[in-house]
Amino acid sequence: MVYRLDEQIGYILRLANQRHGLIFNKHSELGLTPTQFAALVRIGEMGACSQNLLGRRTAMDVATIKGVVTRLKAKGFIQLSPDPGDKRRTVVSLSVQGQGVIDQLHAFGEKVTEETLSPLSETERKVFLDMLKRLT
Amino acid sequence: MVYRLDEQIGYILRLANQRHGLIFNKHSELGLTPTQFAALVRIGEMGACSQNLLGRRTAMDVATIKGVVTRLKAKGFIQLSPDPGDKRRTVVSLSVQGQGVIDQLHAFGEKVTEETLSPLSETERKVFLDMLKRLT
DNA sequence: GGTTAATCGTTTGTACACTAATAAACAACC
């Protein structure tokens, strides 16, 4: 059997990711990247937590989450404070501005998801997401 | 309906991509990245071509393919030469070493694909790849 | 109480990925 790049899961995953990124940026109003968006939504879900924990809950490396937190802080969506009970930790929480955009983020996220999955029917989406999750 | 990050296609795609990357690196012997691998396999499929065309055929930006070509050249897998008919172009082609590893790359790629898709049955893989392609 | 181990955050280095700008070369066309 011939090896064809266009049939390989890794290559196609990269393409799908690229398309999703384009759709995301097209609709993005707040100037967030997909990664920053994920971190921000996660803080909204979890509430305040340490930087490292936030990284684990968003599947980001310590070096990666560091940069993401720095940029979210610079954009005013989060605030940082020392943990009173553990001097190693930095507590990350939503700023007032951050709290104010959570609903907007959810609406935005739904639009992106909808357009990304638009080539699939409702039934197919369920099946697809189910299988994709098993590949994580 | 509540918005949950863990149910969003963009987030799950990122996770699936991460897992694939880990599997890829685990098996990688030649020290190639997924992107370098794709470019090298593509040159093997297409034969010699310009740097920009290679980028388009591997879904890489001009700036991205530039770096990938530089690194593949540094590793000795490809060679660069000026296009006699078009002074703008740089022709990219496999070096002798590059030709020598193509079969190995294919075997390696099949192993990575197999392990990445291992959570799915044979029937599911077909359905899944079919749907994933529609999202590119 | 003191050693050992684990965790937290930071930094460095390499490698994609995209945008935008630039310059050189080529093609189309009147």
Next chain:
DNA sequence: GGTTGTTTATTAGTGTACAAACGATTAACC
């Protein structure tokens, strides 16, 4: 044959993503 527009390659800047190493702190446990 000169203008117009496209293609090719390069560069600079921003933002993930991972590995590896580091110091500071905390936890475990004898």
